[in-house]
Amino acid sequence: MAGIKDVAARAGVSVATVSRVLNGHPSVSPTARARVGAAVEALGYRPNAVARSLRTDQTRTLGLVISDVLNPYFTALARAVEEEARASGYSVIIGNADEQPALQDHHIRTLLDRRIDGLLVSPTDGGSPLMAEAVRAGTPMVFVDRWLPGVDVPVVRADGRAAVRDLVAHLHGLGHRRLAIIQGPASTTTGSERVTAFRAGLRAFGLPLPDDHIGQGDFQAESGRIAMERFLALPEPPDAVFAADNLMALGALDAIRARGLSVPRDIALAAFDDIPWFVHTDPPVTTVAQPTDELGRAAVRALLDLIEGRSPRSVTLTARLVVRRSCGAPPAARPEPMGSTA
Secondary structure (H helix, E strand, O other): OOOOHHHHEEEEEEEEHHHHOOOOOOOOHHHHHHHHHHHHHHHOOOOOOOHHHHOOOOEEEEEEEEOOOHHHHHHHHHHHHHHHHHHHEEEHHHHEEEOOOOHHHHHHHHHHHHHHHHHEOOOOOOOHHHHHHHOOOOOOOEEOOOOOOOOOEEEEEEEEEEHHHHHHHHHHHHOOEEEEEEOOOOOOHHHHHHHHHHHHHHHHOOOOOOHEEEEOOOHHHHHHHHHHHHHHHOOOOOEEEOOOOHHHHHHHHHHHOOOOOOOOOOOEEHHHHHHHHHOOOOOOEEEEOOOOHHHHHHHHHHHHHHHOOOOOOOOOEEEEEOOOOOOOOOHHHOOOOOOOOO
16 A cells, blocks of 8 residues: 555655645645646555544544434434535444433444544433533534533424424314324433424314323334324224324334224324335325434534534424325214124
8 A cells, every 4th residue: 555655756756745735735836736646646545544633633524323223214314414524525433322321322432532523413312411521521512303401512403393283283174183192202302392392282272182192102113003002992092193203103003003903094193204114105104304304414514613613503494294195084084994884
């Protein structure tokens, strides 16, 4: 593998001149710059990233810790982050917290040990003191999607409250009156915000939310399945269920089908976070969709502002209601099951 001395010898210049060219220093003649460029190309020279980081105190690397890499929403978010970072000359190292605070802290410590230039985090289950400590130590950090109250860093998120209220209005307009929710962990900002918005939407129409119409989930499919089974076992099950996460919605759909029931004939179903699968399910699922690609890109831009000494700012985008066929027609308009008798 060619080194910087080989490049200097081939170009007929000093090692210092090669270094200045590689680091974009202006005090190099166009002729010397061209000769160094030709030598780099001919030899296939690649600068030593570790050595460069020691000289510049930068690794051109960002860390991203997400809550669950198996959740298609976070997968899409990570892809947008990586694309935006790469366009700005940065690489991204991703850590999957798997909704476990201890694993989240492990990834953050590992990334800090690798001398990343900045950190993007979607905190899991309320987070931990480690992030506040890292910020106090001077680590550039931005929260994306979720955030930790009391930790003073920019937050890039989507506000889904209005879209959730729009969903309740949509369900009410279809004639649904017994509404239920499968909520996420209250210790996460997204979990608490979505159930609060759902309650507000119900109040606007004078609809109740009984305790037995609140299912406790953890943003995983299995919790959605268990919550839906409990709803369906009630003497009077809900007309419609809002799953506050896409994976919980898939688990709820499994429970409905396991009972031999169908959506939306027997029960309506809607979800927070749109994913490609929801277009292809039967029926396609009504969702509250976040602008995932914009969120990832805006988070990288905010982090680079911090790293490069510009004034960063928090960014709040807007989620929207996407109406498909999973909420159906008003209950009174539903056809009777085949073989029913008067």
